[in-house]
Amino acid sequence: MPAQDAPFKLCCVMTEPRVLITLQRDPSEAPILHAEAVFPMAGPFELQLPTWRPGRYELGQFAQFILRMEGMTSDGSWKSLTKSDLHRWLMEPGMSRVRWSFQADILNAGSTCIEPGLLYVNPVNCILYQPDHMDWGYDITLLDIPQQWTFATALPRTNMTLHAQNAQQVMDSPFMVAESLWHATYEAGGVDFHIWAYGQNTPNKAQFIADHQRFSESQIAHFKSFPTEFYHFLYLFPERETRHGVEHEDSTVITLGPSSKCLTQSGYDELIGIASHELYHAWNVKRIRPIEWMPYDFSKACPSQLGYIAEGVTTYMGDLFLYESGCIDLDGWCRKMERLLERHINNPGRLNMSVAQSSYDTWLDGYQAGVPGRKGSIYVEGAVLAFLCDVQIMQLTNGESSLQTAMQLLWEQFGKQRIGLTAPDYWSVLNEVAGGSHELDDLREKHADGCADTWEALVAAMDWQGLTLTQAADEKGILRAKIVQKAA
Numbered sequence: 001m002p003a004q005d006a007p008f009k010l011c012c013v014m015t016e017p018r019v020l021i022t023l024q025r026d027p028s029e030a031p032i033l034h035a036e037a038v039f040p041m042a043g044p045f046e047l048q049l050p051t052w053r054p055g056r057y058e059l060g061q062f063a064q065f066i067l068r069m070e071g072m073t074s075d076g077s078w079k080s081l082t083k084s085d086l087h088r089w090l091m092e093p094g095m096s097r098v099r100w101s102f103q104a105d106i107l108n109a110g111s112t113c114i115e116p117g118l119l120y121v122n123p124v125n126c127i128l129y130q131p132d133h134m135d136w137g138y139d140i141t142l143l144d145i146p147q148q149w150t151f152a153t154a155l156p157r158t159n160m161t162l163h164a165q166n167a168q169q170v171m172d173s174p175f176m177v178a179e180s181l182w183h184a185t186y187e188a189g190g191v192d193f194h195i196w197a198y199g200q201n202t203p204n205k206a207q208f209i210a211d212h213q214r215f216s217e218s219q220i221a222h223f224k225s226f227p228t229e230f231y232h233f234l235y236l237f238p239e240r241e242t243r244h245g246v247e248h249e250d251s252t253v254i255t256l257g258p259s260s261k262c263l264t265q266s267g268y269d270e271l272i273g274i275a276s277h278e279l280y281h282a283w284n285v286k287r288i289r290p291i292e293w294m295p296y297d298f299s300k301a302c303p304s305q306l307g308y309i310a311e312g313v314t315t316y317m318g319d320l321f322l323y324e325s326g327c328i329d330l331d332g333w334c335r336k337m338e339r340l341l342e343r344h345i346n347n348p349g350r351l352n353m354s355v356a357q358s359s360y361d362t363w364l365d366g367y368q369a370g371v372p373g374r375k376g377s378i379y380v381e382g383a384v385l386a387f388l389c390d391v392q393i394m395q396l397t398n399g400e401s402s403l404q405t406a407m408q409l410l411w412e413q414f415g416k417q418r419i420g421l422t423a424p425d426y427w428s429v430l431n432e433v434a435g436g437s438h439e440l441d442d443l444r445e446k447h448a449d450g451c452a453d454t455w456e457a458l459v460a461a462m463d464w465q466g467l468t469l470t471q472a473a474d475e476k477g478i479l480r481a482k483i484v485q486k487a488a
Contacts, residue, residue, distance in 0.1 A: 017041075018137040021127065023119075024144055031105035031114050032067070033121070037098050037128060040136065043071070043091035047098060048131045050171060050298035051087050053110055053124040055246040055281075057359075057378075058366030059301055062125050063087045065103040072097040087299070089128075102126040107236065109244035109253040117179035118198060119145065120236065122246075122253075124171040124298065131299060138164040142177065150181040152196035154232045154250035168295055172248050176234060186213045189220030192230045199237025201259035203268055211327045215276045218325035222404050223283055223411055231282065233275060237262055245274040247281030254278060272327060273336070277318030284317070285310040288410050291420025307359030308448065309426055312382010315340075316390070317404065334467070334483040337387075341458070341481040343380045345471060350376035351451050355385060356423070384454055385447050389430060389440060391461040396434045406433040423448075 017040030026032045039045075052060045063086055070078040074094045081089040081098070091098065102125070107113040112125045119142070130136065141161040153175030155162045164170035182197040186209055193216060195209065202208075212233065220226050232251035236242075237259035245254040254274050261267035285293075292304040304310075319340075323333040344350065349372075353361065358375040359382075365371075390403035406429050413429070414421050427448075430440050446452035455471070462469040462483060470482045 016137065018139055019129075021138060021140045023121065023140060023142050025114050025119060026101075030116070031103060033102045033104040033112065033114060033119075033126060035100050035102065035126065039091075039096050039098070039130060041096065041133075042093070043095040044093050045091050045130055045132070046084055047081075047089045047091060047128045048299055049087045049126075049128055050124045051300060052298065052302070053122065053246075054172060054248075054293070054296055055285075056110055056367075057303075057307055057362045059363070060125070061086075065126070067101040067103060069100045070098065071095040072099075098128065100128070107238050107240050107255065107257075108242050109236070109246040109255045115238070118176065119178070120174070120176040120198075122174045127170060129167040129171070129298075134167040134295075137166060138162075138170040140164070140170070145177055146179070149177050149179055150183070151175065151177050152181055152183075152194075152198075152232065152234050154230070154248070169249075171296070171298060174234065174246075174248065174251065174253050176236070184209050186216075188213050188216035189226055191216075191220065191226045191228070194230070194232045195235070196232065197235040197237065199235075199257070199259040199262075200239065201237060201263055202235075203262045203271065207268075208272075211272050212275060214325035214327050215272075215321050216279060218321050219276075219279060219283075222321075222324075223408050225411075227282055227287055227415070231279070233278075243270065243274075245278045247278045247286055249282075249286050252278035252281070269328075269332075273319060273322060276322050276327070277314055280314045280318050280321065283411050283415055284314050284407065287415030287418070288407070288421060289415075291422050294418070294420035301363045303360045303363040305356040305360045306421065306423060306426070307362055307378035308355040308382030308385060309421070311378045312355065312380075312384075313386045313403070313407065315379045315383040316386035317407070320390075320404075330485065334485075338481045338483055340380060340383055341469075341471075341483075342479065343377070344384050345455070345479045345481065347376060347380070348373040350381050351453060354449050354451050355381040355447070356449050384458070385443070388443055388447065388454065388457055388461055391464060392440060392443060393430065393434045395464060396439055401433045401435075403430070406430045409433060 020038045022036045024034045026034055049063050069081045069089050071081050071091050073079050084090050104112045104114045110122055112122050113120045139161050145160055155164060155173045164173060178198050182202050184195045186193050228250050234251060234253045236255040238257040240257045242255045242257040256262055256271050262271055290304040290306040292302050319336045322328045352373055353375040355376050359378045361375055394402050409429050427444050431437050434440055447454055459469050466486050468484050468486055471479050474480050
């Protein structure tokens with residue numbers, strides 16, 4: 001029996017007191033989600049709506065989707081609440097019950113959305129919490145959901161009620177309930193995995209399951225353990241244009257649309273690449289986490305210079321494990337690297353701002369292009385740096401160690417222990433794995449903290465791997481990368 005369909009068995013660890021929340025779709029206003037919560041104490045106190053969500057290193061400004069915010073007075077009437085800042089409301093003396101409405105018409109991997117036949121909720125978008133009581137448990141009950149609809153979530157549930165042990169867990173646990181969901185399970189490394197898919201079209205099921213099992217087994221084998229006993233892939237294939245993935249502690253949400261994309265080879269390749277990337281996040285960033293995000297503070301911007309580790313290493317490793325597991329061949333990996341390197345060499349911002357500082361400044365302009373040539377990408381430049389680190393470690397150790405050796409050690413020393421990671425911690429472990437204390441200092445100085453051009457280093461690294469890397473401008477002046485295997 002699937003984990004989420006089993007009786008709720010966490011009574012022994014349920015925390016008290018608990019916040020009781022109900023959610024309801026408004027049939028007359030399809031994209032509106034109505035919420036009501038009873039908090040286990042009476043006002044005055046403040047209620048906080050998260051200002052950002054993990055996996056997106058920018059302010060989300062979710063309060064812009066709140067249509068009303070009212071508290072119940074002692075006489076049973078409802079009164080509009082006063083804001084204490086942009087994302088906080090003041091519960092007046094005696095108030096413990098609050099209700100609000102949330103515009104839910106955006107569909108991506110990090111949103112909350114209502115469609116006919118679907119309720120998809122990211123609590124971090126739309127659920128209030130009390131900042132001084134992050135330890136309170138949460139029970140979220142869905143009203144007016146047909147009994148035959150199917151749930152997909154990593155949270156335990158009892159009938160129509162989902163249970164979370166504290167605010168951190170509820171904010172990191174998306175769920176969807178739909179009229180129809182495709183569901184499959186597989187086992188990898190002793191871990192139970194679930195695949196859930198919503199949409200008119202879904203990928204070839206046999207191949208989809210097999211590829212998931214391949215990269216899951218490979219990643220678990222290299223880390224030597226998995227953080228949880230189960231994991232859920234939640235896929236949304238809407239008829240809207242979307243491409244997105246967001247990691248969570250025990251699950252991930254991945255969107256690709258219109259749904260017909262997943263039936264094409266290019267769309268499938270894209271999809272499986274996102275999936276491998278997001279699974280790697282189960283270790284890297286969900287547990288091996290920059291100290292600035294340990295724990296998550298949802299009330300304010302939390303900039304860190306380590307985005308190139310959180311996303312860059314994950315981008316590189318996600319694709320590498322597709323190759324390591326046999327999901328793609330060497331030619332497929334080369335094509336992925338070509339696309340990555342083209343984004344790299346055509347962005348002059350990488351020569352203006354270091355990837356460490358670009359990580360920090362992501363919180364200024366988010367994922368927009370921003371001022372031309374101002375900064376680099378934590379995904380692209382971070383992945384390029386990860387590749388260079390990987391090759392240098394292999395060179396220094398005659399192939400006995402790699403960047404993944406370092407990541408496994410970081411998992412043991414920091415991730416398992418829930419110890420926040422700093423830049424000195426990261427580079428110290430990489431140097432240790434490389435056989436000393438300063439072996440990678442040059443890479444850090446030039447390409448993490450500095451803006452030195454990487455091209456010569458990339459050519460040399462590819463050459464050491466038996467590959468030839470070249471670049472040339474096309475008819476539009478855009479630089480194109482080419483990677484070919486050397487003749488035997």
